[in-house]
Amino acid sequence: MKRDGERRQLHGSGFETRRLLASIVESSDDAIISKDLEGIVTSWNKAAERIFGYSTDEMIGQPIALLAPPGRKDEMPAILAQIKQGHRVDHYETVRRAKDGKLLNVSLTVSPMRDSEGRIVGASKIARDITEQKEAERILTAQAELLARSNADLEAFAYTAAHDLQEPLRGISAMSELLQRRYASQLDEGAHELIAHIVCSAGRMRNLIGDVLKYSRTIHASEVPLTKVSSRAAVEWAVNNLKHSAEESGAMLVIGELPDVQGDMVNLVQLFQNLIGNSIKYRNACRPRIEISAMAEDRYWVFSIADNGIGIAPAYHRIIFGVFKRLQGGQNWGTGIGLALCRRIVERHGGRIWVESEPGQGATFKFTLPREAA
């Protein structure tokens, strides 16, 4: 009802209309200014007073160029030239100087004003103070850069540390093996057992370091462009790498139809190898059955590796994808990097990975890869 009343007012009387428009201009948070084609200020609202510090009396009749900081003087004639041609300047981000000398980040929208005959006689200008927004953006960018740098440093550190740790480790394992061989007849059973422990621990350490290196190489590889590859070939390659443990466990593999995807072949082989390898490793008493398939969804392929193994309690469904997270202790189990590496690979390919499982009910690992735009 009230709206109707207002509309009637707007249409009804020219005076009322002007009063209403004037009150909108005055109550605006943005500076609303008008100037003639010479750049002389003809109106100046309250927000303009607040933002730039000049009162209406001080500004009316003055050149708008008063607000341009050194180095920005050329902008104003350029804007006026646009206006004279009837063009509008939209959300132009620049810097203006307030009366107290403070520099402000502003976003300007300048439009031509015409007289009753359609001639361009000046410009209206809306200036929004975006200083705080700019500052927040700057802080955010600086923090993101800092974070990226510290991540890169950490990754470089992990790579170097792992690489350099290999050296002395190679010495430890080769020397203990040599000790075992060369002095076999002179050592008693106890000594042999201790050496066997050294060799075994060194082997475990080698696997760990190898996995850390693989993990950090995935980052270094992220500059390699993704190409069209067959996910079926990746699975076959992975299965071939796992031939020994697959045969030993008597695993039955059911491989469905698998699509071509945009990917890094080495990465995808590693991904399938880790997931299928886990299905074999975490089997229960019965013969492992592993089903690998892919389903097309809207924009993604959903790959699934389903097994009939020991399963994983829901409480662990998230943490298993973290680095060095293991649910099984002892020497024969994993290094805790395999699934972290899987997540890294999937994320690098623009997908996500998760698990659906209950203890004793097997586990189904699923991950998505973007479908090629048809």
Place this chain on the structure above:
Amino acid sequence: MMDQRSAIRIVVADDCGPDVILIEETLRTAGLQVELTVFPDGEACAGYLKSNAPPPAAILLDLNLPRLDGFELLTLVRADPRYAGVPVAVLTSSRLAADKQKSLELGANAFITKPGTLDAFLDTVGSAIHELLGRKTAKTQHAR
């Protein structure tokens, strides 16, 4: 003939004690009668190579060495006409393609990444040394 065989000498620059032991074990396993002259330091090795010592049958260089690295030693060897016919192998823990390329460009005859296990080391380094010494013989014969 026997005299000549026992006089075969290989210069090794490697600061890793276990690796030197592994090289010795490799020679023993391969049944090669070779005398090793070992330098755990690049500068000491350079000093020896610049002296009037007779040229060895082959040179094995690690890349990561104190004071003077393997690349610098390799440059020095290849700039010295006395070592023109001496085969040089880079024996390193590096598996970087860039290191391999640089080594070969500087004139190394072989680039061997030290294998991680004892048996692999004995195999790989054993056959590499065989090949180096064979190369030496072939070259010398050809020159004669």
